[in-house]
Amino acid sequence: MAIFLPLAAVGPEIAKSFQVNIFRHRATLFTCSADPAIRNLKGEGLWTEGRARRRELEPERVERAAGTGRDALLRGPAWPAQVVAEWPRLWGLAPRRHAFNGPAWTAAWAASRGPSLDLFSPVVEGPAGIEGILPLVRDPDRVLRFHGRPECDYADLLAAPGNAPAMLERSLRLLLGRRGWRRAELDNVREDGILASALDRLPAGLRRLVSVERQAACPAVSAAVDGPRVFSALAAKDKLRQYHRKLGRLGEVGFRHLASREEALAHLPGFFRQHQERSVLAGRDSQFLDERPRRFYEELVRAMDPATELRFGILTVGDRIAACHFGFEANGRFLFYKPTFDVALWDYSPGQVLLRALFEYAEDRGLGIFVFTIGDEDYKHRFANEVVHTLRITVARSGGSARATGLARAARGRLRELPWLRSLVSSVRARKAPAVRAPGAVLAWRATAVTSEDPAGAARGTSRAERGGLAELAGLSLAHPAAFPAASIPALRLRLKSDELWVARSGGDIVAAAWIGGREEPALWPGAVKYRVISEAWTAEPTDLPWWTGELLEAAGADRDEALPLLVLAADGEPLARESARRGWPVAGRLTQVR
Secondary structure (H helix, E strand, C coil): CEEECCHHHCCHHHHHHHHCCCCCCCCEEECCCCCHHHHHHHHCCCCCCCCCCCCCCCCCEEEECCCCCCCEEEEECCCCHHHHHHHHHHHCCCCCCCHHHCHHHHHHHHHHHHHHCCEEEEEEEECCEEEEECCEEECCCCEEEECCCCCCCCECCEECHHHHHHHHHHHHHHHHCCCCCCEEEEEEEECCCHHHHHHHHCCHHHHCCEEEEEEEEEEEEEHHHHCCCHHHHHHCCHHHHHHHHHHHCCCCEEEEECCCHHHHHHHHHHHHHHHHHHHHHCCCCCHHHCHHHHHHHHHHHHHCCCCCCEEEEEEEECCEEEEEEEEEEECCEEEEEEEEECHHHHHHCHHHHHHHHHHHHHHHHCCCEEECCCCCCHHHHHHCCEEEEEEEEEEECCHHHHHHHHHHHHHHHHHHHCHHHHHHHHHHHHHHCCCCCCCCCEEEEEECCCCCCCCHHHHCCECCCEEECHHHHHHHHHHCCCCCCHHHHHHHHHHCCCCEEEEEEECCEEEEEEEEEEECCCCCCCCCCCEEEEEEEEECCHHHHHHHHHHHHHHHHCCCCCCCCEEEEEECCCHHHHHHHHCCCCEEEEECCCC
């Protein structure tokens, strides 16, 4: 609700109070004024002559800080044009500037959020214009975070390093004078960045509200440490050269960066798919299963120059894309950001060959530093010659909240230092977890027929049974996550070393899968020391199981040096057990554990 009052209807002191509380409360009071801050609002289209009103056509909103007339808290789903125009200048003041805080990244991230973006960003102005921006957004839980999270690996205050303490102090005072947020959790602040350097120079009253903890390692390769030929030396390492030669057995190996937006956009779906498959084999869901991160990368391609700042590279072997890398280059720094590779080429180490190609690129470009960004992976430390860390900075609204945050931080640190305590916490959590129902008894059925009783599957366009590998295993989880959740895939990946994955496709999609392997003990077939085992048969359509069982029987018996008996293993009550009973196969025995 808004109440409109002419200036003459109120006293001067009351009018002044109205002016400094513009947009502060839900029931907002507006007055016409000659105050410079209000004149600024006129220029931004947020104030109208005659009577004041909130402009509904423009999404951004400005809240002026009491007492300064210049500092402002930006609210809404879009950055004002004045701020966008000043962003490149402020970004360029950072000696270690990177793409994550750059104008193109900021524009792309905001565009991918659309109307859901909720800016809560202090902007500090001086006589010459904007002097500092603390780019924050508010999440649905009323926690403030950096604009660009979680995709940005680094975040920082935009200001001249010499002015950073004053800019940070004014930003925090502006935030503390506003309602609508519970705390600020500022992740991925580099310890050598502008914001981190300003913390110790905050006044004591503000500093006690701020807690800091080390967050993540950021390995890098610096030419300033090991000399200008450091990248060539890394690319020439024996291991990387061996990986290159091994991959080269499949065809000619090539690498290039995509130089046009059209080509980069065309390669994004394949890049997303590689990341999805690689992630599921590691037992986690890829960020690119969601539409919003995919849109963000598309916006990055549109916002950045693909010939300079955006470095989207592809590694090819013959006509096949073996690996991709989506990264950035700015200020003599190369950011190793998002690598992917074809999981079907896992044994050929395409990711290592990709890294070698990027080292060669850094050498050819004469870059000063190759930044691996956040992550403590072993391979990064094998190449890195320097490591910095990111910080998590928490800003509380009160001293009590700050003390609670400090206690929680100390507890987390203690937990990391004591392995036995971590184990105790894990065991307690495990006891609280809901009990998992034990499966029924596993029955071993003697398969006495090896021909399909239902050839209709082929008539429906379904392929015959074929051997599958890592790519098919990942594809099963991506297409049928309920039957093959990502958390189960790492164990199944290990199973590929001993058993065979068999699949069938329909229209390119996997619609059936099963495992076939050899067993020796215990012998469940009289006179048979060795036998073949079919287990965990699955079909997307339950009615296809009879056809799929016949396909598996043929696959298990084909191309073998010796004819081995076939057993079908299935838990009592599973579809495969019912199919085995329907076929009239005899039960060879019950198993308590299947190896």
